[in-house]
Amino acid sequence: MSNHVTALAERIMAIQWKGSYDKNRSRVALLREYLRRAAWWADAVKTEQYPFFDIAEQVNPKVRADPTRIQRVEEDLNSKMAGVLVRRTCTRALHFAALLDAGTKLPQVPSPVAQPFEPLLMMFERGGGFRLEGKLIEVDSAGVPIGTIQSNRTDTPVVALTAAALDALDAR
Amino acid sequence: MPDPTDPIALSVKGVSPGAKGRDLQIEIARIVGKRSREEAAEFVKSGKLPVLTRAKNSGTNSATLFLTKQELAVLRGTSPGQSTGGRGSSGSSSKNTLSGAVARNNSTSRTSSTKTGSSATVPDVANPGLLAQLLQSEEVLSFGRVQPAEGTNIYDIPDTTKGKKKLYERNTRVFVCRKLPGDWYFVRLDNGDYGYVNSHRVWINPPDPKAYLYRIQTDEGAQAIAKQEFLKQAASQSGASPIQWGMDWRHYVRVLVYANQGPKNGSGPRGIAYANKAQKWDETKTTEGVDIWIPSLEFAQSLKGKLPSDSVSYNVYQAVVKHLGTVGEFLLGRIAFEAGIVHGALESLWDLVTGLVDLVKLVWDILESIFTGSLFSDLKGLWELLTSLKPSQLIEAGLKSFLSKWNHPNFFRRWHFRGWVVGYALAEILMAVITGAASLVKWAGKAGKISKLIAKFPKVLKLAEQVTEVSKRIPDEALKRLKKVVSRTPDEVPLKNRKYVPWSGWKYIGNADEADKAIYAKIREILHDGAFLLKMNKNTGISRRILERVHKHLFHTMHEVAVAANKMEKGYFAPDPDIAELWTKAMKGKMTGPDVERFRRLMAHEYVESKLMEKGLPYRSPHQDAWDAEGVSRFTTQHHGAHDLAPHVDPTRSPLAHWKFVLGVDPPDFKLADDLNNLDNLVQDILKIKRGWK
Numbered sequence: 001m002s003n004h005v006t007a008l009a010e011r012i013m014a015i016q017w018k019g020s021y022d023k024n025r026s027r028v029a030l031l032r033e034y035l036r037r038a039a040w041w042a043d044a045v046k047t048e049q050y051p052f053f054d055i056a057e058q059v060n061p062k063v064r065a066d067p068t069r070i071q072r073v074e075e076d077l078n079s080k081m082a083g084v085l086v087r088r089t090c091t092r093a094l095h096f097a098a099l100l101d102a103g104t105k106l107p108q109v110p111s112p113v114a115q116p117f118e119p120l121l122m123m124f125e126r127g128g129g130f131r132l133e134g135k136l137i138e139v140d141s142a143g144v145p146i147g148t149i150q151s152n153r154t155d156t157p158v159v160a161l162t163a164a165a166l167d168a169l170d171a172r
Numbered sequence: 173m174p175d176p177t178d179p180i181a182l183s184v185k186g187v188s189p190g191a192k193g194r195d196l197q198i199e200i201a202r203i204v205g206k207r208s209r210e211e212a213a214e215f216v217k218s219g220k221l222p223v224l225t226r227a228k229n230s231g232t233n234s235a236t237l238f239l240t241k242q243e244l245a246v247l248r249g250t251s252p253g254q255s256t257g258g259r260g261s262s263g264s265s266s267k268n269t270l271s272g273a274v275a276r277n278n279s280t281s282r283t284s285s286t287k288t289g290s291s292a293t294v295p296d297v298a299n300p301g302l303l304a305q306l307l308q309s310e311e312v313l314s315f316g317r318v319q320p321a322e323g324t325n326i327y328d329i330p331d332t333t334k335g336k337k338k339l340y341e342r343n344t345r346v347f348v349c350r351k352l353p354g355d356w357y358f359v360r361l362d363n364g365d366y367g368y369v370n371s372h373r374v375w376i377n378p379p380d381p382k383a384y385l386y387r388i389q390t391d392e393g394a395q396a397i398a399k400q401e402f403l404k405q406a407a408s409q410s411g412a413s414p415i416q417w418g419m420d421w422r423h424y425v426r427v428l429v430y431a432n433q434g435p436k437n438g439s440g441p442r443g444i445a446y447a448n449k450a451q452k453w454d455e456t457k458t459t460e461g462v463d464i465w466i467p468s469l470e471f472a473q474s475l476k477g478k479l480p481s482d483s484v485s486y487n488v489y490q491a492v493v494k495h496l497g498t499v500g501e502f503l504l505g506r507i508a509f510e511a512g513i514v515h516g517a518l519e520s521l522w523d524l525v526t527g528l529v530d531l532v533k534l535v536w537d538i539l540e541s542i543f544t545g546s547l548f549s550d551l552k553g554l555w556e557l558l559t560s561l562k563p564s565q566l567i568e569a570g571l572k573s574f575l576s577k578w579n580h581p582n583f584f585r586r587w588h589f590r591g592w593v594v595g596y597a598l599a600e601i602l603m604a605v606i607t608g609a610a611s612l613v614k615w616a617g618k619a620g621k622i623s624k625l626i627a628k629f630p631k632v633l634k635l636a637e638q639v640t641e642v643s644k645r646i647p648d649e650a651l652k653r654l655k656k657v658v659s660r661t662p663d664e665v666p667l668k669n670r671k672y673v674p675w676s677g678w679k680y681i682g683n684a685d686e687a688d689k690a691i692y693a694k695i696r697e698i699l700h701d702g703a704f705l706l707k708m709n710k711n712t713g714i715s716r717r718i719l720e721r722v723h724k725h726l727f728h729t730m731h732e733v734a735v736a737a738n739k740m741e742k743g744y745f746a747p748d749p750d751i752a753e754l755w756t757k758a759m760k761g762k763m764t765g766p767d768v769e770r771f772r773r774l775m776a777h778e779y780v781e782s783k784l785m786e787k788g789l790p791y792r793s794p795h796q797d798a799w800d801a802e803g804v805s806r807f808t809t810q811h812h813g814a815h816d817l818a819p820h821v822d823p824t825r826s827p828l829a830h831w832k833f834v835l836g837v838d839p840p841d842f843k844l845a846d847d848l849n850n851l852d853n854l855v856q857d858i859l860k861i862k863r864g865w866k
Contacts (some may be wrong), residue, residue, distance in 0.1 A: 018824040028804055052685075081766045082825045084749035088598035128822060133815075134682030134746040135735040136805060141816060141830040143792060143805030145736060146682070 004097035005065045011121065012090050017080045019127025024140045025167035029159040030123035031130065031137060031144050037113040039152035044107035050149050052085065052132075055116060056095035059106060065091075065098040070073050086129035093117035112157060122161060182237045182244065189233060196235060197224045205249045221246050312348040312357065313508060313584045314468055316376040317385050319437070319463060324374070326367035330356040335368065343384050347507040348376050349515065349588075360511045375438070375463065379431035382468035387461065387690060388443050389414050394456040397444075398424035398468075405469040414469060419476050422453045427472040429456060505587040506551060512591020517599035519592075534650055535606065536622065539599060602635065606646070606654065636652050680746040683734050688747035695755055696727050704759055713759040713847050718779050725782035726751060734794035734813070745857070750774065750821075769823045776844055776851060777821045783855045791815050809835050809865040817858050830839035837861070 034067065035051050041051045045058035070091055077087045096117060098108065105116075123130070128140070136143035159165055187199045194216060202212035202225070216224060224247070227237040239247070318324050318340050327335030330352055341344075346359035346369070354626040355371045375385060381705035386401060402414045402424050414424065432444050565574060578593075580586040646654070682691075703714045705723075712719075732742045754771045757763045763771065785791060790813045792798070798811035807816040816834075819827035828839030840857035843850055844850070 019822075020825075021830055024833075028802075032802070056468065078764070079766055081770055083770075084753050088749070128824065131750065131821065132682075132684075132746075132748055134680070134733065135741070136682075141807070141834055145803045 004100040005069060005094055008094055008097045008121075011071055012073055012093075012124075013076045013159055015124050017082055017124070017128055019140070020139050021125045023166075023170050024142055025172060026159070026171040027126050027128075027139050028142050028144055029166070030119040030126070030161075031139055033119040033158040033161070034116070034123070035152045036154055036158055037116045037119065039149045039154075040109045040113045041107075041116050042149045043153055044109050050148075051137075051152075052092075054092045054095060056092065056099050059099060060104050063095075063099055063102045063104050064098045065094040070094060076089060083129050083131060086124065087093075089117065089120055090124075093121065103114055108153055110155075118161060126166065139169075154168065182239060184227075184237070185439075186233055187229065187235045189229070191235075192229055196227055196229055200224065200227055200235060200237065201247065204244075204247050207249075247722035257395070263285070271534070286842075309350040309352045311588075312351050312376065313588050314348050314376040314586075315378055315381045315507075316345065316348045316357070316374040317378065318342050318344040318369075318373065319375045319385060320373055321387070324369055326359065326361075326365070326369045328367060330354060330358075330368040331652055332370075338365075338367070345381075345384075346374060348374065349511045360507060362507065368512075372438075375465075377435040377437070378465050379434055380471040381466045382471070383431065383465045385463045386466045387463050388458050390460050392458060392460070394425045394428055394444055394450070395421050397458070397464075398428055401466045402472060409469065412714045414473070416473075419473060423476065424472060425453045425456055427467060427475055428464065429453075430475070431467045431471075434465075438463075441712060454761075479506050482507075494772055505583060506555070508584040508588040509555060509591040510551065512588035512593075513598070514591075515588075516592035516597075517597025519596060520697075534646065538606065538646075539602060554594065556586075558594070599637070603654075632722055666757065681731070681735065681741050681743040682746040684747040685749060687769075688749050688752040691726060691752040691756055692747040695723075695752075695759075707761065708758045711763060712758050712768065712775075714772065714775055715847055715849055718848055720776055721782055722775055722778040725785075727780055731791055733791045734798075734805070736794075737796040737799035738794055740794055766823075770821075771847065772844075772846075773819065773821050773823045773827065776819045776827065776848055778818075779848065779851050780818040780855055780858070781814045784817060785856065786860060787855075789814040789817070807834060809837065817862070820853070 025033070038051045038053075041055050042048070042053065045055060047058055073090060073094065076086055077090060082090075131138045133143060134136050136145055138144075159169065182204070182619065184200050184203055186203050187196060191199050197216045198209065198212045201207055201215045201221075202209055205215065206642050207215060214441060215221075221239075221243060223237070223239045227235050229235045267321050319342065321342055323341040323344070325332075325337035325339055326346075327337050329335040340361070344361065346357075346361055348357045348359050350358040351371060352358060352368070357371045357374055357376075358366070359369055359374070360366050378384075386397065388397065398421055406412060406414045415421070428444055429446060432442055434720050436442065443459050443464035446455055447457045448454070452724045495846050518536070563579070577589045578586070580589060588660050684692075708714070708719050709716045726745055728744075730742060730744055732740050733745075735741050750770070751774065754763075754767060754774060757767055758771055781791075792805050792813035792815055793807060793811040795811040798805060798807050799804050807813065812835075817831075825843060828842065831837060831839035840854060840861060842850075842854050842857060844854075
């Protein structure tokens, strides 16, 4: 019934938020991949609230993850000193997972971008959150330009979501 | 009833284009007073009208002069009550005589206490750095008095070596608009002049706007002072004795004590105070050679029955203002209102044509002459109109978000803000009219909410007509450039950049969540409420000094920020959801354990960042070597900004660990104090290490 939400909640609560700076290259690449995927989704659900928005709410606002579970995850994140944006994106990822559990028909997007939150979750798992800083997003201490839906809606993935590809970036 | 001391812009046609000095004065006296040349020369020689020396030849057979209605009557040779007709009818165009004319100088000599000096000062719009500094500086909004016995110089720029100065005698009243770094106040005087004055030479926060300074003489007791000063005031007014039932000299002594218990000026002792806790009026202590405030007689009398149990509080002051009624309110508040209008107009102009100094100056010269000439001469009408606006009308116009500032409990803040709104909107409307971007009505139809509201006033339509006339004198080339700039307004400017509603999310660098913008707007509104800093200090343990600085840095300072290689943008920091959340919790005292540490790290970062920016570091470096091939900002020892070197905000990491990883150098050996009071040492350490990188 709610396998996606349950699994994602456990995954989020297992993240080690205390990161270091040595995975910055891969974390920047993962964020940029999220920006690419989010651009496709923003286009699909016709929103201008790019790059951080509640995809599930745009698709079907009636399908939401269990509030008790959301609250538990938020409390866990808060106790680990995660920032507001991190909490918001994790919550939105849970709502998106609820769409999958409910079998909601999703807008059509290319299959490589079908999982919008995956790069962001992997970025968190490689050592910490991020912060909004005007026209940039700060990852560790690097400032990643947000760009626009148009500039990010490209066909080519920024990076393959495999440990090997990501480690290779950090080894440069 | 028109105020005879209201300033008027007089435009005199028919003068010789080259006439200046005494010749110009004689021509004006001849034309306006319908005198023969000999009579006019005699009139000028008599020195009856010193303001004549300020006349300017505008060329093309016309001259301008700012003067009061009383002075105009002298010039015309009529009594002040005779405005037209007979000998007094002006030789200049009757249509233009009292209307706005282009002029730089807004002196009116209305209540000048000037001794000597250069021409009047106005905000220097031709100095972009100074104007930007002024617009971003701290608001003070208090009356004050020149304190030193020898008077003080007021300068046209905040620089004692380069500025033109004008000496003002002790006790000259000023309205302190803003405080700038380097101990400068930006002030407006009762005669309409503006200028900069050393903040140590002006006492502010008087018990009432008419209060003045008095220096206590040898062996002079409180009762002697009270008798001398209040009798003097009574004699200059109705002549009635200040002593009435319930108000004997004991009352006036207590008034003096309480009037001098407010915020302290200077570092010395208070000049007057009760000798002990018993608070006996006849045991009042005075200190020779120290200044004290002498409040106005009406203020003293308004305290009847309120002393000694009540303190001289804001409520008492409000009660006084209430007694004075609408007319009294206007007399007291007009200076704040005027200052607000000028400030709002300047800010509007600055926002519209940022960086185009010559254009700013050109348009300001026109606007200023119209404001000081036509608008200010009938300011009371505008004041009454704003007073009559009901909250429902503001809400209907979509202006709910600034109702609290519009109706601010502090009288001066309230009227300064209303003036600011009017000035801002007027400047926008007038700019559009000058450049022919649209007819006034058409433009106002598309304009922001406040401009729409303001544009409904008949006075604004009249002003627009004057501006249209004056704008014909603007050179074609300048007009073209202006049109290009103004054509962005109003509906082509993205919603997020709209500036018509103050503090509601304009000019941010980057986008932000609407909810976070609303929180930022709320945080901004409490700028003038010092109590919130005290509360935050109590809730977080972080000193008010740090909180205050960070508050200004985050919410009230416009920054120039690199957003890409070689690309800078100017604006306010876009609302950050973490800051919005933590600042709100800190104000409300609702912080949990993790929040406290997150907030502490945030404050450390922002404080150090602001200090480093003050030392000249950019926020981030715009240099291309600080941006990689993907456009990601990555700082180096050669190219970095204050944001990069400041302690990192992530509470799960060591504050300066990024130094080693990104720069490959050891960070300062430093431990943040719990209350963050050692941050200035960290700034010094950072600068010291940084010097070694050159």
